[in-house]
Amino acid sequence: MATGSLVTRAEGHAHGAVTAAAAHPTVEALAATAGTDGTLRLWDMEGRRCLSVAALSAPASCVAWSPDGSVLAVGSGEDTGGGFTREPAGAGTLTLLRADTLEAIHECSDASGSALAVKFSPNGALLALASADGRAYVYDARGGRFSLVYVLEHGE
Incomplete structure (x- = not known):
């Protein structure tokens, strides 16, 4: 595998691009992918x-595992064919x-632009979503609540 050569071809996301991939944090042989076909695999x-x-x-743009591997977070938005761009209200879904x-x-749609990245904090207490609307949305992930606690504005 160290050579970078193709080992095998796995079929999936047949009707769209694979836009995100994440290896499981503790199970070496497990991975998640998400794509413009609107699926998580x-x-x-x-x-x-x-x-x-x-x-x-909606079409998926990013994926992340919780640190313990029990939860998958998927960010979505509208793929305009040229990628995930700033969209009307409600376009970004977590x-x-x-x-x-x-x-x-x-599931929530706090972002008014497509989701661009999603990441759990190392201890799993927080979950951050970066959006094409110029904001980062931070959620309290403790106890499975996933309530919005901060909106960080990046400005023009």
């Missing part, structure tokens, strides 16, 4: 196969899913 990298698929409410079942446990 879990992959067994050793077995080289897709384990499960979740349909999302979806939280249970990693074991891919059941949606929380």
Whole structure:
């Protein structure tokens, strides 16, 4: 693998681009991908196969695992064909899913632009979403609440 050569080709996200990928924080052979086809997929990298698929409410632009690997955060927005850009109100969606079942446990659309990046704090207490609207949205992730606690304005 160190050579960078193609080991295998895994089929998935057939109707769109893969826009995000994240390795599981503790399980070496598990990864998640998300794409413009509006799906999140879990992959067994050793077995080289897709384990499960979740349909999302919009094209996905970013994905992150919680530090303990129990939750997946997916940022979405409208893909205009030229990438994820600033969009009308409600365009940026954050979806939280249970990693074991891919059941949606929380969804919100606080951002008025497409989600560009999503990241949990190292201790899992906070979750940050960067948006094309020029803001970062920070959520309290403790106890599965995912309540908005800060909006950081980047300005012009």
